[in-house]
Amino acid sequence: MxxxxxxxxxxxxxxxxxxxxxxxxxxxxxxxxxxxxxxxxxxxxxxxxxxxxxxxxxxxxxxxxxxxxxxxxxxxxxxxxxxxxxxxxxxxxxxxxxxxxxxxxxxxxxxxxxxxxxxxxxxxxxxxxxxxxxxxxxxxxxxxxxxxxxxxxxxxxxxxxxxxxxxxxxxxxxxxxxxxxxxxxxxxxxxxxxxxxxxxxxxxxxxxxxxxxxxxxxxTEALAQLISKIEAQRFYQAREKFGHKGTYGHTLIVAGSYGKIGAAVLSATAAFRIGAGMVTSFTPKCGYTILQTAIPEAMVITDPQEEFISAISIDFKPSAIAVGMGIGKNPATVEALKNLFKTQNVPFVIDADALNSISEDKEVLTLLPKHSILTPHPGELKRLIGEWQDDYEKLEKTKEFSKKHEVVVVIKGAYSIIVYGEKLYINTSGNPGMATAGSGDALSGVIVGLLSQGYDPLLASVFGVYMHGSAGDIALSKMGYEAIMAGDIIDNLAGAYLELFASEEEGVENSSEKK
The missing domain is CATH 3.40.50.10260 (YjeF N-terminal domain)
Structure with missing residues (x-):
């Protein structure tokens, strides 16, 4: 609409x-x-x-x-x-x-x-x-x-x-x-x-x-496009009968530092749940056992350092990369991020500490890959584009940033807004129960998992945000606002796919009152 x-x-x-x-x-x-x-x-x-x-x-x-x-x-x-x-x-x-x-x-x-x-x-x-x-x-x-x-x-x-x-x-x-x-x-x-x-x-x-x-x-070209179930149904790309794990891409998740390995677990799990064929997590040494135990389906590559990422080295060509979730801002990590941007010519999802590095280091900003997807919360967005007087100025500044750097920006919030140049896409799924630690890590995993399957950056962003919110709505129907955790959102991505094509009688109850 x-x-x-x-x-x-x-x-x-x-x-x-x-x-x-x-x-x-x-x-x-x-x-x-x-x-x-x-x-x-x-x-x-x-x-x-x-x-x-x-x-x-x-x-x-x-x-x-x-x-x-x-x-x-x-x-x-x-x-x-x-x-x-x-x-x-x-x-x-x-x-x-x-x-x-x-x-x-x-x-x-x-x-x-x-x-x-x-x-x-x-x-x-x-x-x-x-x-x-x-x-x-x-x-x-x-x-x-x-x-x-x-x-x-x-x-x-x-x-x-x-x-x-x-x-x-x-x-x-x-x-x-x-x-x-x-x-x-x-x-x-x-x-x-x-x-x-x-x-x-x-x-x-x-x-x-x-x-x-x-x-x-x-x-008529509108101010914005509202994304609901009807639109999301059109975005879905059906699976091939003879598809295999290679058909649906190999996702690289660059995430985690000491005390924040959970961010890597959540992102990798979400990438699998949304349909990525293979997922490899690159993490500090301290994350190896955690990841292999928490998500045995994923492959793990570790950094030489025990507690932080210092040099990202991989021996395969990923289909898409998500980077930034829980990586911290150690100077060595920032240098590793720069090198990753220089050497990998694949679609990127950039989140959390990677966004903060972009806003704090001009060199990182100049290396920002075109057509990347940035997923800032309000504080991270402010660091990227500067202060704003009101929400309309925020949108205009985000449009300018998107056009200048040729990137998609997902402004996370009650109604997440996806900005691509002059275009705005407003998501309608989701609820206040999703305001919980790790929800953003899950979203990054969802979007990069879609990129790996061949969705283009804008479509992966719009469809990914909708599916993430839909999974949150299904979790809400089972447990209420306060009890939802990021893992519950991920666990209900399967239900979000089923809900996408369910009839109104079969579907999960949904109303504007949950906003």
Whole structure:
């Protein structure tokens, strides 16, 4: 699924109206009806007080349609007009006239703080004050109204986007954004729904199809691509009937130092579980017995040094290499990393201490192999690209880094984002239980295992992040958030493959609430 900017969505509205020989009013009616249907299916006539707050633009028009339909179906509805300007959209005015004709209790016109209603915990709030067209932060009494709604204990439903939140630009005033319990967004989700600074205002969301022009949606280059099960199914590369271990590649895992051999074990195991034909781990001498015992399927080559990696020497040509997990930053290890980059012309996954070496040593950065996959957590990313003011600047800086060095960057987080040049891919699988030591080592193993099987770097990154998150979701269904360990994610990669093509009835339960 694509994620579009507000400008692109307005263009989609215009093209839809032209191609469907329709009107803007009809499109607003369609959108408001979809919101009403969502509410009606869940409320089933329940008489909880519903308070609909409408702005005076098109989002307010949507809210008036919702209010009118709720009233027509016998619900207990009060409508408030947030009269914050003397400019009113045509769609607002048309729907304001319609609603006056069906209710004796005309919409309450709000002009200041004295018009704020008392809100009870059992009320339902429908937020239709501002939509995706907002271009400045709410201020004055309107900001106070949003704060008044926020402090209430009631359920808050936002139409398209919570009021005060910009769909594809940074938060400027955290106190002027409505905190929705649920958001019903039209046609496609917005980029703000997936970024650490803005996603908390959305909580949960559903996407309502309002019939925007399919040709435009399919052919227009979007801000980002959302990766879910449907997309992941397309990425999967089926096995050959007469394939053998050599067909699926020989992965090299360069990982571990004294006290951190577990990173090598996790990465090697994950590479096998995702389907690599062979795996060799290069590690300090102290890791030999651990690796041979923990994962007998793997081959092990040891460094001359007992406790750290100093000189990486192998006698085979790997299909792909993952490096950095638990290797530390001993000067000899950094030199070994430089030599590895110079001598091995294969796909790389670069993680953990290898990333820190790149950010601290300019020579390592100049040797960074093109088309490598970098998998930083937020701290490592900051060391690579520098400080950022907000999530949008973070994305722009990551794009610049990706383009300059011709690499894929996986920004790990609640919604991991894969950056390749100007392209963004946002992952939807995974859950907070995966915030545990070793989860990143497992991800590196997953991605390098896919590289070894012949997936190209971008596909290995996008598909690997999805499968890693899916395995975490399966682990969640068995043990809850707190009990998940990195090994549990790896153990459930087999289930992630089965889940990939399972029907909804067969599959593991999954919902946005786990985010």
């Amino acid at each position: 694509k994620i579009f900017s507000s400008e692109q969505l307005y263009e989609a509205d215009t093209i839809t109206i032209e191609n469907q020989n329709s009107t803007s009013e009809a499109l607003v009616e369609r959108a408001g009806t979809q919101v009403f249907n969502w509410l009606h299916q869940r409320l089933r006539g329940a008489q909880a007080p519903i308070r609909v707050f409408c702005g005076i633009g098109n989002n307010g028009g949507d809210g008036l349609v919702v209010g009118r339909l709720l009233i027509a179906h016998g619900y207990n509805v009060t409508i408030y007009i947030v009269n914050c300007s003397d400019k009113r959209s045509k769609n607002f005015l048309l729907n304001y006239d319609k609603i006056k004709n069906i209710t004796k209790n005309w919409p309450h016109l709000m002009k200041g703080e004295t018009d704020f209603p008392a809100i009870n915990p059992d009320d339902i709030i429908v937020d239709a004050i501002f939509g995706i067209g907002l271009n400045r932060c709410p201020d004055g009494w309107v900001k106070k109204l949003i704060q008044h709604i926020n402090v209430s204990k009631t359920f808050k439903l936002a139409i398209d986007i919570p009021s005060g939140l910009f769909p594809n630009s940074a938060v400027k005033d955290k106190e002027a954004i409505l905190k929705a319990n649920y958001t019903l967004t039209f046609q496609t989700p917005k980029l703000a729904f997936f970024l650490p600074e803005t996603a908390p205002y959305i909580s949960n969301f559903d996407i309502l199809d309002i019939g925007l022009d399919r040709t435009f949606l399919n052919t």
